[in-house]
Amino acid sequence: MNIQGDMIIGRQAVHGSAGTVRAFNPATRAELEPAFGAATMDDLAGACLLAEAAFDPYRNAPLERRARFLETIADRIMDIGPLLIERASAESGLPAARLEGERARTCNQLRLFAKVVRDGHFLAATLDSALPQRTPPRPDLRMGKIGLGPVAVFGASNFPLAFSVAGGDTASALAAGCPVVVKAHNAHLGTSELVAKAVRQAAEECGMPEGTFSMLIGTGFEIGQALVSHPAIKAVGFTGSRAGGLALVTAAQARKEPIPVYAEMSSINPFFLLPGALAACGATLAQGFVDSLTMGVGQFCTNPGLVIGLAGAELDVFRTAATEALAAKGAGTMLTAGIHQTYVDAVARRSGLAGVELVAQGGAEGCGCAAQAALYQTDAATFLANSALEEEIFGPTSLIIACANENELLEVARHIEGQLTATIHATAADRDLAGRLMPTLERKAGRILFNGFPTGVEVCHAMVHGGPFPATSDSRTTSVGATAIERFLRPVCYQDVPAELLPEALRDENPLGLARMVDGTLQ
Amino acid sequence: MNIQGDMIIGRQAVHGSAGTVRAFNPATRAELEPAFGAATMDDLAGACLLAEAAFDPYRNAPLERRARFLETIADRIMDIGPLLIERASAESGLPAARLEGERARTCNQLRLFAKVVRDGHFLAATLDSALPQRTPPRPDLRMGKIGLGPVAVFGASNFPLAFSVAGGDTASALAAGCPVVVKAHNAHLGTSELVAKAVRQAAEECGMPEGTFSMLIGTGFEIGQALVSHPAIKAVGFTGSRAGGLALVTAAQARKEPIPVYAEMSSINPFFLLPGALAACGATLAQGFVDSLTMGVGQFCTNPGLVIGLAGAELDVFRTAATEALAAKGAGTMLTAGIHQTYVDAVARRSGLAGVELVAQGGAEGCGCAAQAALYQTDAATFLANSALEEEIFGPTSLIIACANENELLEVARHIEGQLTATIHATAADRDLAGRLMPTLERKAGRILFNGFPTGVEVCHAMVHGGPFPATSDSRTTSVGATAIERFLRPVCYQDVPAELLPEALRDENPLGLARMVDGTLQ
Structure with a gap:
């Protein structure tokens, strides 16, 4: 695999035509080859419309396939080999040992979310039985969670693997059943291309719909603002500065349909x-x-x-x-x-x-x-x-x-x-x-x-990497750990819906074998 | 009990001095006695600061007492007797039978949240064991949910009991451990006073901190905007028009610390x-x-x-x-x-x-x-x-x-x-x-x-009374049913915290007998 300066739009590697941008080696202050092509607004619309079209087939594919997809992304990232570490080190100034650890964390994170998907607790399956004899009769009511829709993810500079193209935001959004459109961070464009191609390969192998994943490149702020403003996008994940996060919140609130922004921004710990x-x-x-x-x-x-x-x-x-x-x-x-x-x-x-x-x-x-x-x-x-x-x-x-x-x-x-x-x-x-x-x-x-030190964020079920404003724009959530998936879900109630039109998780026979809340009791 | 035109600020019945406002009988187009006194900005600050002071003691009181408090509110509402129905009918034009049903629903809702509090699932107790032998060692990590802080609740005109002073928003916020400051709806001020006094009485009986509940009256939009803007307030519940909801969202976003607004606004079903x-x-x-x-x-x-x-x-x-x-x-x-x-x-x-x-x-x-x-x-x-x-x-x-x-x-x-x-x-x-x-x-x-009709919203575990914008300002939530409590909670992770400083729900011995996620498995 070599680095060609490409974006990924659905199944296609695309060399953008809206100007060029290069990565930079902060240790040598030298620009790095190759030149990356930036996305036009048509490229952006293409990625968003593919994501929109992918949403229903992706979220309705079996959970086991979704889990395998996440694991396959991890495998394909490992397959890139030393090139990924070398490029990430050149682009970030971070030493190889740190980046190898970060790569392991990134893959473990994808595998944790595969487990979360298989467990199915995130579906919050809840059933209340019909009470036909009651006055008034109670209908059959079942609740489960579905993805919000396509998610825009902004890569962070400080974790070019774990908080970037296939990092925690992407992994948790894909786990929730949401297609992802990444805006690559310009500080590590080569790293981003390598990882995006690994994700694309995993999507192909696992038969995921085109549009389940795309990655865009931009030269300025416009592409990020346009991404957050696109009607197909239904949530945003961001890690970065307070000013950057608040700009995205403002853009998301100014939409005809406002959407949630999960911005992890500013903390002095x-x-x-x-x-x-x-x-x-x-x-x-x-x-x-x-x-x-x-x-x-x-x-x-x-x-x-x-x-x-x-x-x-x-x-x-x-x-x-x-x-x-x-x-x-x-x-x-x-x-x-x-x-x-x-x-x-x-x-x-x-x-x-x-x-x-x-x-x-x-x-x-x-x-x-x-x-x-x-x-x-x-x-x-x-x-x-x-x-x-x-x-x-x-x-x-x-x-x-x-x-x-x-x-x-x-x-x-x-x-x-x-x-x-x-x-x-x-x-x-x-x-x-x-x-x-x-x-x-x-x-x-x-x-x-x-009696510890705050650096080092364990990826596990009990982790909270979040907190009240301005640490994040949404204190009710975490961007690290299993419950990060909850950011990209919403509940839907099904009243007297025929069995064959119900999500599997909510059917009488409990085909997924989930722990479910039935008539107020966890079963 | 008779109606005196009062607000409730903590333990005090206060006749506001910032002008007067009267309820109105829509069937006769006659104004109703008595005149209600509107809150000054000092009254508002007093209620908010009492709520702020009540937050820690209220949320840290035993769950059983919190549950009893919710049940006692229901009992005291029933104790008001026919006067509540008569006044609500005069103020809303709704017939007595409908209001008796709504009162039953309001009380059932309070009792459902008492059960939710006792069950403790809302705490989302999650434990990941220390792994001292691992490289690097994993610390002991425990996650639980706590209330966001004092909540502002806006009474709705169309359900003068079930979506008002002691309605679903108030019940779920109190269940989450959050003090509540209600802005009474001017369409049913007498009903509001009667119910607010019932809540106050329940708070006294159950030994809840002063400031756990207050109710303000205002003549115009200013008091609501000021309430949402007060630094002590950490979340907002609202049911009403799209314009009204969006005005509160804008005010909440303009704060130094933006806060979540749960506005149920507009739906054509x-x-x-x-x-x-x-x-x-x-x-x-x-x-x-x-x-x-x-x-x-x-x-x-x-x-x-x-x-x-x-x-x-x-x-x-x-x-x-x-x-x-x-x-x-x-x-x-x-x-x-x-x-x-x-x-x-x-x-x-x-x-x-x-x-x-x-x-x-x-x-x-x-x-x-x-x-x-x-x-x-x-x-x-x-x-x-x-x-x-x-x-x-x-x-x-x-x-x-x-x-x-x-x-x-x-x-x-x-x-x-x-x-x-x-x-x-x-x-x-x-x-x-x-x-x-x-x-x-x-x-x-x-x-x-x-094959049903959308009117009639069952209060149960599987209900979702929510939906994408503009139905609500936050599609990730419901304002009716057991999971409405989640709107007012956020997760906190405890790393290597000594047992005696941990919340009860997270202690090794599981004193509350909760279902907990332990090392990734529900136990």
Whole structure:
């Protein structure tokens, strides 16, 4: 397989004619071959109309075939071999070992959703029996879930495999029975083409309708806006910046028929160091914190961007150890020139803020788009008075808030916006304060961790990678884990519908062997 | 108990000082005593801040107490006795028998949610075990759902009990662990006060935190907009007009922290008469259809406003029988003077449309805000070309579309907007056409009925009273039935959280005895 600069529209590889765009190597600052052709509005309409036509046959194909399709995508991604890792590394600056891990995660995610499809719990099959003798008689009522319709997925820059063309949004939308039209991220176009062709091959092998999957390329914002605005599209999955996510929400709300947007946007992931934990292991904690902060050059959505502790000798020990640990971290290559420049500018602004002190830095040397880590400190009053300190800086930087007392610490917790994660480091001695923090953090975050580090998002049934605004545009959902499928489903009730016209999941004989809610009891 | 013109703010009955507003008897066109005092912005802030303060203690109280609270509300509503029915009838023009049925439904709904709370399935308890030996080790991950926070509920005019102060939105929000602030509907202020005082009494008896429930009164749109915009409010439930619903969606999206709005708005409930059914029982069907159309003076959200059949002798038989049945229906009193005037104007506009014929009318005689039923007919081409024919007319009017052939009938189905319901009348001879209709109707409607009438919404586990836009602002949900609780919940993941800080539902020993998803298997 080689990279040809193509989109995938249904079964066709198409070289777009609306201008060209190239990928870029952030380590060398060199553009990469080949040139990719961008989609015309006709290309976009073609992909969307194919997706619309594919929706009924795709969602009504047997679940076992849908599950096999997801597994076959994983197999075909693995079949690409080293080329995928090499290209993704060149396009993202991420090391091969990290990308191999991300590829494994991407495939495991597809396989998890195959299991979710086979289990069928997502169908929420619910039956209420007819009561013909009642006054008035109750009809036969059955409820199941179906896909919303074709889904637009926007690839994310920071996970060129796991949150991109065949990442979590695509896997969960396909699992829900929804065709997918991906807008490829321009930071990893070659990676996107390789993966899109793997998906296309899997769709062919599994006999999926043409239009079940397409991938478009665009040079500017227009193609993404047009995709979200197309009447065939019924939901949107996005991971990226707050501004980017909100622009898609606005476009989706402006449609004649508004549609849901699942945008995972902005989180600074507060990291609470309670006094007992600081006293017991402040220096060890500092090393773990710095490792988490600089992992992937700080480009994880769950990066710990805010450290909250009580001012005093123990917090000083933590800061000193963090300073040493950070100094040992070299500058890492960021994903794109744009991300790098935004980081450099944001750190410069923060360095100039009154009441905010730069307390530690990482190594400065590095080629290309290399970023120097930075750790700041402030007090609670300064933080509470300056909303700029709450803005996410995407990259390896964090801010310590030294609180004068427990009330200030709790006040900071109540003040912050919605988050993907909140972490508490605590020992048994901290249980009272931890107990007072918990109700606030439950209201602020999608995931609460004890004595751990927020980077690293397990793909499993209990994961929530979500949280109140602005962490996401829809706090009721997760974009990682089995229940991510729920984002793309809606319930339909069937009243007195003849058996042969009912979905299999709702028939008397329960041919799929599902756990179902029958007359209010789970069976 | 007597009616004093009060709001309820937490534990207090408050006579608002921002102007007065009176209820109105639509049968006599007389204003009703007493004058109600409208809320100041301070009253509104007081109710919202009490709700905010009540959220943590309310959601963390034992589920059994929450269930008892819902049941006690039902008991206290029954305790009001005949005064509630008399006042609701005077305020709405609805007959006592209908309101007694609606009261029973309202109480059954509260009791259903008590059962839902006790069952605990809504918590979606999910556990993934730690895998300490794995590389990297997997932490202990547990997921459960919590309430979104205080919910604003807007009472609906057409169900002064079941969709109002203690109706489905309030019951499901309270069941989810969310405090509720109701904006009373001005069409039934006395009914609202009586029910609000019953809720307050139940909250006191059950020891619920002050602020678990409040009810505000307002003279104009400002109080509703301010309520949706208040930072303490985290979700909105609404049943009413498309314009009203969309105004709340816009206000909710304009907030610093946007929040979900569940607005049930506009549906014309297509009613397909397939050829076999028309031939077998066209005249009988016509009587049932007219009964459904005129039930509650056509003021049900699921009123059949569109009849689609194939032109020909059988459809003529149906129309002739419907004409006779309609002529026998007297004019009924509509809920408010505003609704009546809007109906009169809309029917007059429809009567003047080219290609649309008035084929039948109900009786014209009636006092007060009495509405004359009207049945129109057009052809598919006229319908498809004129979007005004798709607009909901709230009241006892419907439009027959006589299609030239099956393709036109299917084209009409594909053309219509999202609906609460879609009905198919079919015999075995119609199975092919019904099978071709089904995938389209699944995409258009929340509930699909065979050989029945859409009015009458069963409160049970399998009900979906929802549907794609503009039927609702959120097609992923239902506002009636057990799963309405899901609208007010969001998932939280607990990673390595100490047992004593975990919600009960997620503890190892499963103290609530829930069905839980453990390591991917339902147990």
